[in-house]
Amino acid sequence: xxxxxDKPHDSVKEPLIHLVRRVDIPASKAWMIRIICVxxxxxxxxxxxxxxxxxxxxxxxxxxxxxxxxxxxRIWQTLKDMAILLCIGIGLAxxxxxxxxxxxxxxxxxxxxxxxxxxxxxxxxxxxxALMLVLMAVTAMLASALWxxxxxxxxxxxxxxxxxxxxxxxxxxxxxxxxxVDVWDKKQSHSVGIINGDTQSGWMPSLFGQxxxxxxLIVGALTIGMYFYLKNSKQGFEIxxxxxxxxxxxxxxxxxxxxxxRTMAISAAIxxxxxxxxxxCVSHTISSLTAGGRGFTAIIVAWLGKFNPxxxxxxxxxxxxxxxxxxxxxxxxxxxxxxxxxxxxxxxxFILASEFFINYRLVFRSKKGKERAE
Amino acid sequence: MDDRxxxxxxxxxxxxxxxxxxxxVSMNINYGEILSILGENGSGKTTLMNMLAGxxxxxxxxxxxxxxxxxxxxxxxxxxxxxxxxxxxxxxxDVFTAAENxxxxxxxxxxxxxxxxxxxxxxxxxxYGFDIDPEQKVYEMSVAQKQTLEIVKILYRGANILILDExxxxxxxQETEKLFKVLRAMRSDGKAIVLITHKLNEVLELSDRVTILxxxxxxxxxxxxxxTEQILTEAMVGEKVTLDIDRPLPVNREKRLEIRNLTVYNExxxxxxxxxxxxxxxxxxxxxxxxxxxxxKELLEAIAGLQHIEEGGSVMYTDPDGNEKELAGVSVRDIxxxxxxxxxxxxxxxxxxxVASMGMTENMMLKEYDRGRSPFLDRTSxxxxxxxxxxELDVITPSLDTPVRKLSGGNVQKVxxxxxxxxxxxxxxxxxxxxxxxxxxxxxxxxxxxxxxKKGVAVIYVGEDLDVLLALADRILVLCGGKQNGILDARTxxxxxxxxRMTNLxxxxxxx
Numbered sequence: 001x002x003x004x005x006d007k008p009h010d011s012v013k014e015p016l017i018h019l020v021r022r023v024d025i026p027a028s029k030a031w032m033i034r035i036i037c038v039x040x041x042x043x044x045x046x047x048x049x050x051x052x053x054x055x056x057x058x059x060x061x062x063x064x065x066x067x068x069x070x071x072x073x074r075i076w077q078t079l080k081d082m083a084i085l086l087c088i089g090i091g092l093a094x095x096x097x098x099x100x101x102x103x104x105x106x107x108x109x110x111x112x113x114x115x116x117x118x119x120x121x122x123x124x125x126x127x128x129x130a131l132m133l134v135l136m137a138v139t140a141m142l143a144s145a146l147w148x149x150x151x152x153x154x155x156x157x158x159x160x161x162x163x164x165x166x167x168x169x170x171x172x173x174x175x176x177x178x179x180x181v182d183v184w185d186k187k188q189s190h191s192v193g194i195i196n197g198d199t200q201s202g203w204m205p206s207l208f209g210q211x212x213x214x215x216x217l218i219v220g221a222l223t224i225g226m227y228f229y230l231k232n233s234k235q236g237f238e239i240x241x242x243x244x245x246x247x248x249x250x251x252x253x254x255x256x257x258x259x260x261x262r263t264m265a266i267s268a269a270i271x272x273x274x275x276x277x278x279x280x281c282v283s284h285t286i287s288s289l290t291a292g293g294r295g296f297t298a299i300i301v302a303w304l305g306k307f308n309p310x311x312x313x314x315x316x317x318x319x320x321x322x323x324x325x326x327x328x329x330x331x332x333x334x335x336x337x338x339x340x341x342x343x344x345x346x347x348x349x350f351i352l353a354s355e356f357f358i359n360y361r362l363v364f365r366s367k368k369g370k371e372r373a374e
Numbered sequence: 375m376d377d378r379x380x381x382x383x384x385x386x387x388x389x390x391x392x393x394x395x396x397x398x399v400s401m402n403i404n405y406g407e408i409l410s411i412l413g414e415n416g417s418g419k420t421t422l423m424n425m426l427a428g429x430x431x432x433x434x435x436x437x438x439x440x441x442x443x444x445x446x447x448x449x450x451x452x453x454x455x456x457x458x459x460x461x462x463x464x465x466x467x468d469v470f471t472a473a474e475n476x477x478x479x480x481x482x483x484x485x486x487x488x489x490x491x492x493x494x495x496x497x498x499x500x501x502y503g504f505d506i507d508p509e510q511k512v513y514e515m516s517v518a519q520k521q522t523l524e525i526v527k528i529l530y531r532g533a534n535i536l537i538l539d540e541x542x543x544x545x546x547x548q549e550t551e552k553l554f555k556v557l558r559a560m561r562s563d564g565k566a567i568v569l570i571t572h573k574l575n576e577v578l579e580l581s582d583r584v585t586i587l588x589x590x591x592x593x594x595x596x597x598x599x600x601x602t603e604q605i606l607t608e609a610m611v612g613e614k615v616t617l618d619i620d621r622p623l624p625v626n627r628e629k630r631l632e633i634r635n636l637t638v639y640n641e642x643x644x645x646x647x648x649x650x651x652x653x654x655x656x657x658x659x660x661x662x663x664x665x666x667x668x669x670x671k672e673l674l675e676a677i678a679g680l681q682h683i684e685e686g687g688s689v690m691y692t693d694p695d696g697n698e699k700e701l702a703g704v705s706v707r708d709i710x711x712x713x714x715x716x717x718x719x720x721x722x723x724x725x726x727x728x729v730a731s732m733g734m735t736e737n738m739m740l741k742e743y744d745r746g747r748s749p750f751l752d753r754t755s756x757x758x759x760x761x762x763x764x765x766e767l768d769v770i771t772p773s774l775d776t777p778v779r780k781l782s783g784g785n786v787q788k789v790x791x792x793x794x795x796x797x798x799x800x801x802x803x804x805x806x807x808x809x810x811x812x813x814x815x816x817x818x819x820x821x822x823x824x825x826x827x828k829k830g831v832a833v834i835y836v837g838e839d840l841d842v843l844l845a846l847a848d849r850i851l852v853l854c855g856g857k858q859n860g861i862l863d864a865r866t867x868x869x870x871x872x873x874x875r876m877t878n879l880x881x882x883x884x885x886x
Contacts, residue, residue: 022391232750237743240729247726250680251718252740253707
């Protein structure tokens with residue numbers, strides 16, 4: 001009788017694979033999974049490159065690396081990309097931590113940039129440059145904060161859906177920029193061109209001979225500041241509590257509407273600052289492409305970095321490296337730019353997949369009583 | 375093996391991550407018998423039965439139904455074997471009638487004859503003594519009626535093995551008696567009935583045998599006639615437990631709260647509290663009894679400043695020095711700033727009382743993080759409080775920074791109760807303070823509350839176990855549908871009287 005139970009039964013059909021939620025995972029193991037996933041992603045990219053171009057993947061990766069870090073100029077370009085993207089991500093972090101899904105960074109960046117361009121075009125050369133820069137930065141942040149307060153107000157007062165609201169406001173901002181470009185455009189070229197190319201009024205001065213150094217420094221300081229704001233300040237504590245549970249916040253005597261308004265103002269103001277940096281320090285122009293989709297890419301940055309500014313810096317570095325590198329291989333090997341986008345997409349996909357494997361593990365059908373982890 | 379055997383389990387094991395919910399459990403269920411499965415929360419009772427009902431799939435082990443080995447991969451498989459389970463949370467469609475719910479999901483022809491369904495439902499009802507109207511809509515039903523419907527639904531589908539998961543948790547004593555009668559009728563009819571419970575008196579009153587689980591392991595099976603409360607408790611807990619609640623007479627009774635004409639509307643704009651007036655005294659435990667959802671939550675939240683109190687309501691606070699302060703319309707923060715130490719252990723521990731993703735230390739800060747002028751947090755005093763609570767209440771946690779959601783229910787409750795007591799309250803309100811806790815931890819909480827009472831704290835205890843309420847409280851306020859239904863002396867009133875008042879409004883003059 002007993003023997004019957006010792007051998008596996010054919011009648012019992014267990015599903016081939018099932019998912020098991022991981023209860024607890026040490027940080028070191030989580031990072032192992034992330035690294036393995038990125039390496040796997042690179043392997044798949046290599047296979048992709050080989051299968052369609054028969055190029056040596058090693059030389060392709062070498063070209064990517066040289067595109068991002070090959071020369072000091074390229075390094076600064078990559079750093080600049082990082083700075084602007086990270087700045088927007090840092091802006092999104094407090095809002096997301098509050099579970100206020102601000103997908104309106106694109107518009108908030110544009111509004112900041114638009115205000116700067118307005119100063120440069122209307123007051124160019126009439127004010128000392130230092131005063132001009134301060135005014136530009138402050139008004140850009142204020143304008144964006146106001147722009148962000150609109151959905152925040154409706155959310156806190158009427159419980160409107162902030163995702164739709166902030167998303168729609170992107171298009172309003174976009175139209176505003178196009179309208180003003182037409183107003184300021186004197187050559188019927190549908191662009192304002194480089195603003196104040198002669199006087200450089202409202203241009204951020206370069207530092208150590210580097211045009212982008214001020215932006216990198218400002219965003220670096222902002223990142224550290226945001227890290228401490230979220231972790232150690234009373235306002236950061238309120239954001240965490242209210243984001244976790246509105247009832248707990250009320251129980252603790254935290255006014256949720258106040259936190260929503262304040263946090264969204266901060267979030268949008270930082271996005272406005274990104275607009276200021278882009279116009280004053282990087283491009284010296286304004287167009288509907290000023291934000292360039294980075295308001296959305298920054299959402300990926302904030303999520304993958306789990307709203308931790310330090311982790312977000314890492315994610316931004318990977319993304320900026322990928323996009324610079326992809327541009328380089330596109331020109332080096334005559335790739336279509338879409339092909340480079342596919343490479344970026346594959347790597348991102350694997351980074352996202354790593355989060356899945358950190359939260360779940362797969363259990364395959366095997367001998368009873370033995371579970372094999374992925 | 376006797377021929378009444380309905381289900382036999384062999385070495386059934388189920389793991390969730392690193393947690394072993396059931397560890398090689400073997401047991402029998404027989405026809406014509408009521409079997410209790412007794413165990414504390416987290417002992418694996420529900421998990422084990424969920425596997426039999428096809429909700430979970432076991433990692434190891436074998437099931438035999440009616441003598442042959444079976445594989446149960448889904449609730450559908452279970453139904454085909456005649457196994458039906460009534461869960462704690464009902465799975466009914468509100469806008470459908472009883473009959474429509476019953477035939478929902480039954481395979482067969484595309485059309486159905488509702489008259490025929492109604493006739494068969496009435497037949498089943500008559501056979502076992504159910505009180506059910508097949509044409510009544512679910513949203514018009516009381517909790518007890520919904521439960522009846524769930525049972526009839528399963529019988530309609532031809533179940534011979536019925537599993538009930540803590541069926542009495544939502545019932546009044548009168549409704550419980552009715553349910554037991556029906557279960558006995560089904561037993562006489564030869565059905566196998568499994569009752570998952572942690573209430574000893576139910577086990578002793580109703581069942582023929584009792585199987586005890588502890589920490590996922592099978593401990594023993596005892597025929598009920600030879601079982602006593604003491605034997606069952608010890609088997610369940612694994613050690614000797616004293617089941618006495620010390621209830622000293624209140625000393626230095628002073629009026630702390632004078633609550634008058636309290637009316638509160640809930641989020642759906644339905645009157646949740648209707649003109650409630652009572653006093654709360656220091657050095658006393660005021661118990662609040664009522665079926666769940668009868669205004670208990672709103673009452674405590676209104677006192678704590680979390681609910682909007684309608685015009686005319688008053689919550690007058692008298693501090694130990696005799697100064698009076700009106701709390702109605704005052705926000706949580708302002709109550710705190712008035713220097714009133716009002717502690718509140720809400721029903722929803724991780725959704726209201728604590729921040730699930732934060733550790734003990736940060737949770738200690740929840741009500742005092744804004745102290746001082748600095749814009750930054752001061753963690754030193756919270757760290758100290760957290761350490762003290764961990765030591766005094768034996769909180770089991772890997773570290774003070776481990777998110778509290780990773781702690782077990784009992785430890786979460788200790789963190790919450792510990793924080794509220796550490797705040798040196800003059801009023802301590804608790805809602806279902808022992809829900810989900812095992813017996814010995816429940817008694818720890820009762821003792822803590824009694825200790826607070828002895829210290830002169832005014833304790834308000836909202837409870838669901840009437841036996842405990844009658845043993846712990848000094849006075850009992852009964853709520854019935856948001857209305858006050860008498861304030862009773864807990865030392866003299868009977869359980870039946872409290873139960874009656876929970877369901878039927880009596881005129882105020884008749885109140886003791």
